[in-house]
Amino acid sequence: MMIVTKEDGATLAGAPEAEAADSITILQPDGKEIVVSKADIGSQTLAISVMPPMGEILKPAELRDLVEHFGTHQ
Numbered sequence: 001m002m003i004v005t006k007e008d009g010a011t012l013a014g015a016p017e018a019e020a021a022d023s024i025t026i027l028q029p030d031g032k033e034i035v036v037s038k039a040d041i042g043s044q045t046l047a048i049s050v051m052p053p054m055g056e057i058l059k060p061a062e063l064r065d066l067v068e069h070f071g072t073h074q
Contacts, residue, residue, distance in 0.1 A: 001047035002026060006040050013047065 004012045004026065012034060014026040024041070026034045058066070 001049075002044060003047055004036055004044045005042045006036065007042045008040075009042075012036065 001013060002016045002024075004024070006012070012026055012028075014028040014034070016024060017027040017033060018025040022039070023035050023037050024044070026036060028034060
């Protein structure tokens, strides 16, 4: 996720989808793409994930077992 604050104070949040020399395309949660001119951006930050760092909590074998379990029990 990316948070973009425009020069006019408007805030946009979404997944960065593409970046050109003069613009950034952000994919919003509703599927809408918004193209923002880099000249209009006051600041941009990557949002912090609320998910814990599982690689630091679980052992590699435990991560594998977890992925295998949820991959076969959909």
